[in-house]
Amino acid sequence: MIQRGAMLLVAVLMIVGGAVWLRANAVSKIKTPTKAVAPVAAPPPAVAAKGVAPADAAPAWVAAPGRVEPLSEEMRLGFDIAGKLAEVSVEEGDSVQYGQIVARLAADEFAARVDAAEQVLAAREAALAKVLAGARDMERQEAKAAVAEARTVAEVARIEHGRRRQLLGKEVLSREEADRAEREYKVATERLDAARQRFRLVNDPSREEDVKRAMAEAAEARARLAEAQALAAKAVIRSPIDGVVLRKHRRAGEMVSVSFDTPVVTVGDIARLRVRADVDERDISRIKPGQNAILMAEAYGERQFTGVVSRVSKILGKKNIRTDDPAEKNDTRILETLIDLDGPGELPVGLRLDVFIITGEGGEKTLPAYRP
Incomplete structure (x- = not known):
């Protein structure tokens, strides 16, 4: 019993002594003055050499997705009255002239009224x-x-x-x-x-x-x-331009209505083409008419097409062009920009393009490598 009590007393004394030592060590660290460290002077800003842009400067171009369309825009032609299609006299790819009849309703009573x-x-x-x-x-x-x-x-x-x-x-x-x-x-x-x-x-x-x-x-x-x-004229569709039939939506015998959108054909003048680009709202201050643009498409590999910005919209809107990127943001506000393509129209209408609008001198030389 006496030995057991002595052992307990020794253990208690060891615990109390350790606590006192730890407290004294902490107090000594607090009271010890720290050595002052002289501030290190910030390195001087890098001065750009003449004619060389800083590494973090904005590129001299603006990138945007675009879509090819006729210079006349795509015209979806339909009837002002409901009825049954008696004839659609054109096919996709056919050339049409101004005033040419492209579709007709089955409405013989209109001709009788005229007589x-x-x-x-x-x-x-x-x-x-x-x-x-x-x-x-x-x-x-x-x-x-x-x-x-x-x-x-x-x-x-x-x-x-x-x-x-x-x-x-x-x-x-x-x-x-x-x-x-x-x-x-x-x-x-x-x-x-x-x-x-x-x-x-x-x-x-x-x-x-x-x-x-x-x-x-x-x-x-x-x-x-x-x-x-006038009533008889509503039973026929005439082409409003000289152009080409881009799409045939209805066939003879089908019914058309005025309660919802039922176009019969879509026509457009593809002798000259343009591109409608969606410029992100962050870049709209750098865009203006007259700027040159370089355009590339996956279908044409590294081949480049050129054009000139002809018109910039005055109001922001929603995106018109969707890409296949799953990370794409759909709520981004854009500014529609129209670019007239140089040369004759050889691109198919509706083709998606990558548009690079040159906003500064030498911007075409700094374009990123295009990997279709």
């Missing part, structure tokens, strides 16, 4: 011409002859009436005969007046109200014809 309106207009215009011309020369001559005839009859009746009045005064003629002669004279006089009125009516120009009415009826018929022709 009916043309007939009505012809009748109204004939009536107007008749009113403006007045009576024909034969009608005038007939009315004039009727006046002369009535004048002769009236003159004979007047003479006969005067003679019979003289005979009545001499009591040679009965009163009844004298009254008959007087009636015949009055009738002849009235017929002469009627013939004169008839001649004035035939010989005088048409009344103003008759002319206005005939003109209004002709104008209404002309408007009906224009309406029928």
